[in-house]
Amino acid sequence: MTATITSIAHYLPPDVYPNSYFEKYLDTSDEWIKARTGISERRFIKDGATSDMIIPAAKQCLERRGFKPEDIDCIIVATVTPDHMFPATACVVQNKLGATNAWGFDLSAACSGFLFALVTAASLVESGTVKNVLLCGADKMSSILNFEDRAQAVLFGDGAGVVLLEKSKDKEYGIIDHILHIDGAGGPYLHQVAGGSYKPASIDTVTNKEHYIYQDGQAVFKAAVVGMADVSLEIMQKNKLESEDVAWLVPHQANLRIIAATANRMGLDKDKVMINIDRYGNTTAGTIPICLSEWLDMGKLHKGDRLVLSSFGAGFTWGAIYLRWGMNK
Numbered sequence: 001m002t003a004t005i006t007s008i009a010h011y012l013p014p015d016v017y018p019n020s021y022f023e024k025y026l027d028t029s030d031e032w033i034k035a036r037t038g039i040s041e042r043r044f045i046k047d048g049a050t051s052d053m054i055i056p057a058a059k060q061c062l063e064r065r066g067f068k069p070e071d072i073d074c075i076i077v078a079t080v081t082p083d084h085m086f087p088a089t090a091c092v093v094q095n096k097l098g099a100t101n102a103w104g105f106d107l108s109a110a111c112s113g114f115l116f117a118l119v120t121a122a123s124l125v126e127s128g129t130v131k132n133v134l135l136c137g138a139d140k141m142s143s144i145l146n147f148e149d150r151a152q153a154v155l156f157g158d159g160a161g162v163v164l165l166e167k168s169k170d171k172e173y174g175i176i177d178h179i180l181h182i183d184g185a186g187g188p189y190l191h192q193v194a195g196g197s198y199k200p201a202s203i204d205t206v207t208n209k210e211h212y213i214y215q216d217g218q219a220v221f222k223a224a225v226v227g228m229a230d231v232s233l234e235i236m237q238k239n240k241l242e243s244e245d246v247a248w249l250v251p252h253q254a255n256l257r258i259i260a261a262t263a264n265r266m267g268l269d270k271d272k273v274m275i276n277i278d279r280y281g282n283t284t285a286g287t288i289p290i291c292l293s294e295w296l297d298m299g300k301l302h303k304g305d306r307l308v309l310s311s312f313g314a315g316f317t318w319g320a321i322y323l324r325w326g327m328n329k
């Protein structure tokens with residue numbers, strides 16, 4: 001038995017911040033940002049939390065499937081920017097939706113959050129523990145960005161993607177295989193130093209800007225370019241997939257150069273790679289479901305398409321999922 005995505009939707013805040021926004025007050029340029037990252041613009045939510053981006057996407061996702069909130073069995077929210085340290089954003093979402101029959105939890109795996117949550121959700125559905133999971137990948141990165149630091153402010157954006165996962169009627173479609181990894185030795189290169197139990201928030205942590213993202217860009221880049229490309233090729237080989245068998249690579253959108261290296265390793269042309277980093281930047285747990293939802297809306301994703309989803313992020317966390325898309329627009 002396989003689990004499959006039976007509905008999907010996404011939400012992006014309306015306010016667009018082009019590279020020129022940063023040029024006005026940071027020592028940066030549109031040229032540098034585009035050349036080094038592939039990003040032209042991103043969206044930031046002005047008012048509201050991560051759950052406020054999830055709710056419109058979740059409502060649309062349910063409506064498209066003809067589900068009522070009370071039909072949801074389980075809610076998983078993959079995020080590193082929860083509304084609060086606790087309770088879980090899954091509880092906030094459950095309450096705002098009125099999903100009175102659901103249980104759920106948050107999952108923290110940064111940019112790999114959606115992939116880790118998808119495998120978790122699929123296991124719950126396949127084992128018969130639940131009939132369905134509302135899986136939300138969302139981050140309000142603007143809440144932890146140091147807007148005075150050009151090395152990180154330009155990289156991220158806010159957004160949410162939501163999928164409904166159910167048992168597949170036909171075992172040909174759905175989540176077929178996965179390879180997931182964590183390596184905590186990568187922690188120091190990309191993290192949020194303070195605000196947790198290790199270093200609780202204090203006047204000093206705020207003064208020292210330790211509640212923002214810390215990233216050693218080059219170290220993460222080097223690990224990501226190898227990790228994401230290797231795992232994507234490995235899942236192809238494990239499932240005897242040739243490059244012509246893959247309809248789409250759906251990569252985490254952190255840097256166009258990392259995406260290009262991954263596609264190259266898999267022997268895929270650019271026209272088989274979902275890319276929207278130019279418009280939304282890195283929305284962390286949101287990137288992959290937002291891509292899937294956009295491509296379905298555009299009519300570019302078809303039933304039977306073989307997809308490789310892959311990601312690399314803080315932790316380090318990385319991995320790839322092979323799935324066969326099971327729904328039409």
Ligand code: UT7
Nearest residue numbers: 028029032036111150151154217218220221224254255313
């Ligand atoms: O999604 C989570 C996982 N994260 C990632 O996968 C991100 C991985 N890392 C990257 O994507 C890249 O390392 C960055 C985009 C973050 C940086 O690109 P880079 O080519 O690795 O640049 P760099 O850090 O080596 O910096 C090169 C230069 C430096 O100046 P000097 O020291 O050579 O004078 C930086 O200060 O570029 C400078 N720089 C900038 N210049 C203009 C850094 N940020 C900027 C900026 N505008 N925004």
